[in-house]
Amino acid sequence: MNRSVLKENIKVSTDVVFKNSDKVFESIIKNNVPTVSCYNESQKRKNFAFMRPVAVVLSAIFVVGIGWTVLNGGFFIRYAKNDMTAMPETAENGFYSMTAEDSALSISIEKDGSTTNGTSEFTPSYIPEGYLATDGEYSNDGYLVKYTNTNGGYFIITTNFHVNNEVESSFSKIINETEVTIVTNVLSREEAKKILDSIY
Amino acid sequence: MENEKLCELIAQISNGDDEAFAKLYEELSKFVYAVSLNILRDSFLAEDCVHDTFLHIKNSASRFENGRNVKSWVYAIARNVALTMYKVQKRSVPLDDEIIATFSDDDFSEKSDTAVLIRKLIFELEQKDREILLMHINEGMKFREISDVLGIPLGTVLWRYNYILSKLKKKINF
Numbered sequence: 001m002n003r004s005v006l007k008e009n010i011k012v013s014t015d016v017v018f019k020n021s022d023k024v025f026e027s028i029i030k031n032n033v034p035t036v037s038c039y040n041e042s043q044k045r046k047n048f049a050f051m052r053p054v055a056v057v058l059s060a061i062f063v064v065g066i067g068w069t070v071l072n073g074g075f076f077i078r079y080a081k082n083d084m085t086a087m088p089e090t091a092e093n094g095f096y097s098m099t100a101e102d103s104a105l106s107i108s109i110e111k112d113g114s115t116t117n118g119t120s121e122f123t124p125s126y127i128p129e130g131y132l133a134t135d136g137e138y139s140n141d142g143y144l145v146k147y148t149n150t151n152g153g154y155f156i157i158t159t160n161f162h163v164n165n166e167v168e169s170s171f172s173k174i175i176n177e178t179e180v181t182i183v184t185n186v187l188s189r190e191e192a193k194k195i196l197d198s199i200y
Numbered sequence: 201m202e203n204e205k206l207c208e209l210i211a212q213i214s215n216g217d218d219e220a221f222a223k224l225y226e227e228l229s230k231f232v233y234a235v236s237l238n239i240l241r242d243s244f245l246a247e248d249c250v251h252d253t254f255l256h257i258k259n260s261a262s263r264f265e266n267g268r269n270v271k272s273w274v275y276a277i278a279r280n281v282a283l284t285m286y287k288v289q290k291r292s293v294p295l296d297d298e299i300i301a302t303f304s305d306d307d308f309s310e311k312s313d314t315a316v317l318i319r320k321l322i323f324e325l326e327q328k329d330r331e332i333l334l335m336h337i338n339e340g341m342k343f344r345e346i347s348d349v350l351g352i353p354l355g356t357v358l359w360r361y362n363y364i365l366s367k368l369k370k371k372i373n374f
Contacts, residue, residue, distance in 0.1 A: 006369055010337050013315040014322060016308055018233040019243075024250050025225055029218075032255070 201227050206270035214261035225254055231271070231339060232278045238334055239282040239327065240289075249285055253278040272345045275335070279349065314372075321371055329364050332357055 206227070212220035229250060236249035256277050264273065308319060322330055331350060335341045343361070347354040 003365060003369065006365065006372065007337050009314060009318050010322065010333065010368075013318040014234070014308065014334060014338060016230065016234045016237055018230045018250075020247055021229050021233070021250075024229070024247050025222070025254075027251055028225075028254050028258075 203270055207264075207266055207268075210257075210261050210264045210270060211266065213258060214264070221254075221258060224257070228271070228274055229254070232274060234334070234338065235275055235278040236282045238330060239279065240286055241323070245285060245289065246282075249278065249282045252281050252285075256281065269345055271339065272341065272349050275339070275341070276349050279331075318368070318372065321368055325364060328352070329360055332361050333364050336361060 206224070209220045209224045209227075213224060232250050232253050233246055236246035236253070237243065240246050240249060253274070257274060260277075264270075308315070322333065325333070328350060332346055335346045335349070336343065341349075343357050344354055347357045350357070
């Protein structure tokens with residue numbers, strides 16, 4: 001079958017029979033209303049067409065809001081979970097204390113020149129091996145939190161979120177008592193690095 | 201009927217001339233029915249579509265730009281109405297694909313075996329392909345007009361038309 005014959009056959013095959021043409025015309029003249037299934041829907045869509053850009057804007061705000069909450073809220077949630085009530089302040093005498101209560105659940109930081117609750121003082125040199133350090137933020141791995149103070153020095157605060165089996169006995173003891181206070185000195189960058197390097 | 205005469209009818213309809221409307225209906229109702237049937241594949245829905253299409257033509261005749269191709273304009277209206285109807289039907293009644301695809305052979309004039317076969321093959325095509333084919337072969341629309349109505353590039357229309365014909369030829373000759 002060549003193309004022109006095919007085209008002719010297509011025309012003939014698909015030639016429709018509009019049986020109820022007259023009835024449809026009568027219906028158009030009598031009922032000046034479109035069939036419900038058709039126009040009402042398209043009219044509804046037209047009426048609510050303005051909602052589409054509104055929906056896009058609201059969705060964008062929602063997504064941005066969620067993103068901001070995750071980025072910022074996650075930080076706060078982490079701190080809230082760990083119950084960090086205060087951030088370290090500028091060192092005056094260079095000593096800060098952090099009390100950990102109920103291991104892995106809460107930590108409070110206070111500016112305190114002396115020990116609290118009868119727990120031991122630790123100088124940075126007592127930071128045991130096996131502890132991890134993070135740079136400038138709290139770490140969920142737990143062991144060390146490193147902060148910079150406004151004088152530009154570094155200090156290291158240990159936490160007791162997780163117990164390393166190789167931790168020194170003094171830490172183990174403290175952790176078993178579910179309470180630890182770590183006192184740190186303000187360190188120079190080199191001293192902090194040395195301690196951190198000795199840890200890794 | 202020439203486009204010029206159709207444009208005159210549209211102008212008269214916009215002035216409320218019912219006779220002009222009847223003439224236009226006589227001229228184009230079968231065309232609109234064919235378009236509707238092609239998309240909806242149900243003669244009852246197609247009749248509803250014809251009803252709504254002409255109602256829309258009557259209500260928007262005043263907005264018709266004189267000189268424009270009337271058939272393309274009517275085709276576009278009928279197509280939109282049919283597609284809307286199809287979507288609404290699909291939402292309100294879970295339609296079985298088989299129901300959508302069936303229509304009576306009484307809807308068509310030619311009933312020979314070849315005609316039935318060709319019709320079956322054509323209705324197995326994708327909707328847009330079928331539209332391109334029928335718009336050009338049955339309605340005599342130019343490819344540029346088809347491109348405007350369907351909103352697809354002219355090159356695509358040409359390519360698809362040739363591809364469809366080759367495909368049909370292969371299947372029929374097989």
